[in-house]
Amino acid sequence: MLILIITTAVALLASSLADRRKTLEGLKKSYKMFLGILPMLLNVLILVSIALYLVPKETLAKWLGANSGPAGYAIAAVIGSIALIPGFVAFPLAAMLLKSGVGYAVAAVFITTLMMVGILTLPLEIKFFGRKAALMRNGLSLAGALLIGLLMRVFM
Amino acid sequence: MKKLVQKLGLGEYLLVVLFGLALLAARFTGWSFGLGAGKNFWAFFSEMITFLPLMFILIGLIDVWTPKEKIEKHIGPGSGFKGTVWIILLAMLQAGPLYGAFPVAYLLWKKGCSIKNIFIYLGAFSTLKIPMLTFEIGFLGLKFSLLRSLLTLPVFIGIGYLMESYLRGRNFKIINPGDSDHAQGA
Numbered sequence: 001m002l003i004l005i006i007t008t009a010v011a012l013l014a015s016s017l018a019d020r021r022k023t024l025e026g027l028k029k030s031y032k033m034f035l036g037i038l039p040m041l042l043n044v045l046i047l048v049s050i051a052l053y054l055v056p057k058e059t060l061a062k063w064l065g066a067n068s069g070p071a072g073y074a075i076a077a078v079i080g081s082i083a084l085i086p087g088f089v090a091f092p093l094a095a096m097l098l099k100s101g102v103g104y105a106v107a108a109v110f111i112t113t114l115m116m117v118g119i120l121t122l123p124l125e126i127k128f129f130g131r132k133a134a135l136m137r138n139g140l141s142l143a144g145a146l147l148i149g150l151l152m153r154v155f156m
Numbered sequence: 157m158k159k160l161v162q163k164l165g166l167g168e169y170l171l172v173v174l175f176g177l178a179l180l181a182a183r184f185t186g187w188s189f190g191l192g193a194g195k196n197f198w199a200f201f202s203e204m205i206t207f208l209p210l211m212f213i214l215i216g217l218i219d220v221w222t223p224k225e226k227i228e229k230h231i232g233p234g235s236g237f238k239g240t241v242w243i244i245l246l247a248m249l250q251a252g253p254l255y256g257a258f259p260v261a262y263l264l265w266k267k268g269c270s271i272k273n274i275f276i277y278l279g280a281f282s283t284l285k286i287p288m289l290t291f292e293i294g295f296l297g298l299k300f301s302l303l304r305s306l307l308t309l310p311v312f313i314g315i316g317y318l319m320e321s322y323l324r325g326r327n328f329k330i331i332n333p334g335d336s337d338h339a340q341g342a
Binding site: 001004011025028029040049052129130136137141145148151 | 169171172175189194197201203204206209212213214215216217218219221251253254255258261262275278279282288291292296299300303311312315318326328329330331332
């Protein structure tokens with residue numbers, strides 16, 4: 001975060017020293033883009049906040065830990081695809097799962113779908129990439145995550 | 157109802173307004189649903205509001221300063237293996253949630269990045285960010301993280317190739333929601 005602040009400040013300073021008009025033009029673009037995605041982003045965050053309240057972390061862990069067979073695999077993929085959990089919650093949760101005896105495959109599927117598949121952010125993704133490309137990227141990523149899980153089981 | 161909402165100029169902000177009112181009500185009545193969901197919301201919101209404006213400023217500046225030809229040469233169609241390595245390194249150095257990568261993808265596309273490299277960028281961004289990897293190693297161990305990374309790498313490169321082979325010649329474009337009214341409500 002600090003790196004981002006410093007980088008932005010330095011870039012902004014250098015840019016405005018070099019060419020004021022060009023800098024303003026760039027900032028105008030930034031502002032318009034930000035306003036463009038703000039409402040949808042806020043809606044996504046609100047829905048996620050409500051969902052996370054209704055299904056707290058402990059409940060998630062219980063669902064994921066209940067079954068380590070093929071069903072556990074499927075549950076991990078579904079939860080991972082839907083949930084939007086930041087890394088600082090997801091990794092401790094996955095560590096907790098491993099400790100409680102869930103296999104590496106299930107933990108890997110959970111983490112990978114969490115990272116690559118975003119059902120809740122799909123409306124936002126569609127806005128940028130169009131329906132077809134967004135659905136395709138998420139579908140392929142889900143398939144890929146399942147494959148990664150299987151391979152983790154083989155190698156770990 | 158819809159007309160009334162439009163008249164009041166709420167539009168896409170309807171849910172935000174309702175949620176805001178619910179939070180306010182929860183504050184006075186101690187409604188646990190509102191307080192709990194509100195706490196979650198502030199956690200997400202503070203992440204977004206500190207990180208996104210800075211990122212957008214950088215994107216805007218890069219947009220006006222970088223010549224398309226230069227970028228296109230390095231990561232555009234025909235940039236080959238080297239271009240893919242560049243784009244993965246770029247993605248690994250970043251931080252933040254996946255929705256933060258979409259505007260960057262728009263910028264890359266506008267500057268002539270190939271379709272393949274755009275989706276490889278998204279893959280690397282979501283799975284191989286260095287700040288996130290350090291976290292993963294801390295909690296899940298080096299072996300798990302390294303193996304997961306090594307297995308993920310060919311998967312998202314493959315996805316990049318598949319996306320390109322399907323989308324090329326099909327009028328694929330990335331839209332900036334900020335300068336297009338036609339994307340509203342999509």
